[in-house]
Amino acid sequence: MPLSKQYQTVCQQIADACQQAGCEIENVQLLAVSKTHPSDRIRALYDLGQRAFGENYLQESLDKIQQLKDLDIEWHFIGHVQRNKTKPLAENFAWVHGVDRLIIAQRLSQQRPSDMPALNICLQVNIDGQDTKDGCSPQEVADLVREISALENLKLRGLMVIPAPNNVQAFADAQVLFQHVKAHHQQPEHWDTLSMGMSSDMADAIQAGSTMVRVGTALFGARDYGKNT
Numbered sequence: 001m002p003l004s005k006q007y008q009t010v011c012q013q014i015a016d017a018c019q020q021a022g023c024e025i026e027n028v029q030l031l032a033v034s035k036t037h038p039s040d041r042i043r044a045l046y047d048l049g050q051r052a053f054g055e056n057y058l059q060e061s062l063d064k065i066q067q068l069k070d071l072d073i074e075w076h077f078i079g080h081v082q083r084n085k086t087k088p089l090a091e092n093f094a095w096v097h098g099v100d101r102l103i104i105a106q107r108l109s110q111q112r113p114s115d116m117p118a119l120n121i122c123l124q125v126n127i128d129g130q131d132t133k134d135g136c137s138p139q140e141v142a143d144l145v146r147e148i149s150a151l152e153n154l155k156l157r158g159l160m161v162i163p164a165p166n167n168v169q170a171f172a173d174a175q176v177l178f179q180h181v182k183a184h185h186q187q188p189e190h191w192d193t194l195s196m197g198m199s200s201d202m203a204d205a206i207q208a209g210s211t212m213v214r215v216g217t218a219l220f221g222a223r224d225y226g227k228n229t
């Protein structure tokens with residue numbers, strides 16, 4: 001299927017899910033996840049109107065940012081953040097979604113160039129207790145929100161979750177946690193992003209209150225991981 005048709009289909013699915021959930025379409029953002037796909041595909045989707053793109057692999061994303069620097073793209077890093085790789089993230093991205101420890105946030109804040117706007121951050125939470133190193137526990141969220149919110153060059157916007165596929169309950173749990181933090185937040189208007197939902201479960205995520213769906217396969221087709229190992 002041509003990219004324009006895929007894009008139209010995904011936008012329509014988001015609009016339909018919003019309508020069903022009774023939310024405003026402008027409250028749900030589409031993040032186009034372009035990992036493993038070449039920069040000419042990103043350029044093609046940009047030409048169709050998409051501005052926010054998500055990448056997972058540092059070197060690959062830096063190459064693409066360089067190749068596409070003539071475009072007004074909002075780059076989101078959605079991969080695992082390694083402690084010794086924070087500087088290029090701080091220097092090249094508008095958003096980092098995978099922050100799950102204070103030390104990572106502190107480094108990003110220190111390394112954010114002073115002539116750039118604050119770096120937008122989502123705190124990654126292991127919402128369904130998966131056996132993974134990624135994401136803080138729900139119990140750690142309150143302290144991390146307080147500590148990260150105090151860092152100078154960051155703007156902590158909300159939560160990011162990657163539950164097991166089609167775990168609808170995890171989306172509901174993430175929404176409860178998100179609202180709980182908002183209710184106790186010093187500046188609740190700054191707490192506006194719940195990043196959840198991917199190609200296979202974006203409608204469920206929107207139903208549960210997602211404000212940003214991260215969609216790769218439904219836009220660009222299947223990924224060829226052979227190239228990245």
Ligand SMILES: *Cc1c(COP(=O)(O)O)cnc(C)c1O
Nearest residue numbers: 033078198199214215216217218
């Ligand atoms: C790859 C990836 C996505 C996109 O997944 P699709 O199933 O291709 O839509 C979304 N979020 C994260 C964190 C990812 O790594």
